[in-house]
Amino acid sequence: MLNRLKRKYDLSGYLFIAPSMIFFVTFVLYPMLKGMHMSLFRFRGRRQLFVGLENYVKLLSDNVFLRSMGNTMFIVAIAVPIVVVLSLFIAINIYNKSAAVRSFFRGVFYLPAVSSVVSITVVWLWIYNPDFGILNYVLKSMHVVNGNVQWLGNSATAIYAIIIVLITTSIGQPIILYIAALGNVPVELIESAKIDGASNWVIFKNIIWPLIIPTTLYIVVTTTINSFQIFALIQLMTAGGPNYATSTVMYLVYETGIKIQDYGKASAMGVVLAAIIAVISTLQFKYLNRDID
């Protein structure tokens, strides 16, 4: 009996997967379920009281949460299209260059992603510094601004200042993916279209673009998920300020859970954020599968 089972199924698979499972269940799966559970409680010191969906209902009328959600959506809506267009533009311009040129540019645009986010942040803090930052100095000498602009201390500009840094740290991976995707476009197709007299734009629109749609969708979703999770840039550059102008959901989860220790509410925020991201990635996988099949 066991032998027959063994022939059909290879039960040693369980042993190979066990070490990973132990870590996964303990440090990912269990906390995930526990988080959903915790979002249904109110915490008072060591005591916890079951309150059902109260935490979720409260979020609906919590102005700081709604503002943070709005900021998060705004960051995603601005950053994602720019990342997609810019990375495609850069990839198109470098994919058929020599290997050395390609890896030079790949390096340039991946640098902000590999070097510590803290290093990136401290240099941008200096660039944006109102009194002796490079940005104000250059803009003043070009007569674009007159005074010392508080890029991060001003609620009209702070979120854009952060989005710019976010874009620089997000663009490396999409470029690498686009270079790979463009390399897979059959050269014969492009050559024969050129012989038929098609312009570069027509070639791009009718041949290249349809073939790189799956890559584009993958990039859209991963960039969206990453932008939803923006945290370090916010914490280090503005701490959500001024007056919550740059507070994001992820930053608020941290503030509520770690600083104020309102575990129930913070967990509810986490679940809402996860639900939004889950919906977006489900939509993506549907589209992706449709296009591949």
Next chain:
Amino acid sequence: MEFKKFGLYNILSFTLLSALTIFFIFPFYWIATGAFKLQDVAIALPPQWFPTSPTLDNFRQLLVPLTARWFFNSVFVSLATTVLVCATASLAGYALAKKHFPGVKLLFAIFIGAMALPKQVILIPLLRLITEMQLMDTYRALILPAVGWPFGIFLMKQFSHSVPDSLLESADIDGCGEIKKFVNIVLPIVKPGIGALAIFTFISSWNDYFSQLVFTNSEAMKTLPLGLASMAQQAEFSLNYGLLMAGALVASLPMIIVFLMFQSFFAQGITVGAVKG
């Protein structure tokens, strides 16, 4: 006519690409030069684009036991995480790609589903777990949760598909044991995958600011990026920019070197992970 249009596009794209390159390189230029500037030079206006009297003073200030400890913590945590992730993920990836057992599809679906989940969503319960297990402020708190993250399993599954079934079958016929099969046949074939995963894990563990911030609280357990961040935050009104740039240089240079050395490995890992279904 045709030639002219081509030329115009080329000029435009060349200009834009150059501008972007300068924009991306500049912050690193500013870190690299800023590290050699004393505070009065760093905040001088007009800015000193190139330090005329470079100083090693900032680096001398970093050479204290505490910063050395931060550096050690970063190296140790990243190395330990990398070794554990590569070991567990190569085993699991092989099983998911090549073995048939009840629940294999479901397990993979769960791993993938968890990967799409933002890591920070489990922050609060994970923090409580770490506290209850009395791991707060230990190396284990910085290492073990990262090993649970399923990205490596996914990547190694993709690479394990390239192991030919015929090779595994003939090993079975020869009476080769499971462990021997894994070590002698699978591992040599998936080596490039392990290389890519190792670089990925090392860099992301070094840069995992969020976990480092939440799971440590003593000065001695801080990592280098975290220590740098607290230097920047403590001195909010009198930031010593030269010192910060020296810190930023030391915190990011190792990663930049690792990345530049293994760039093609790295690119391969990204594309295999993303493109093959």
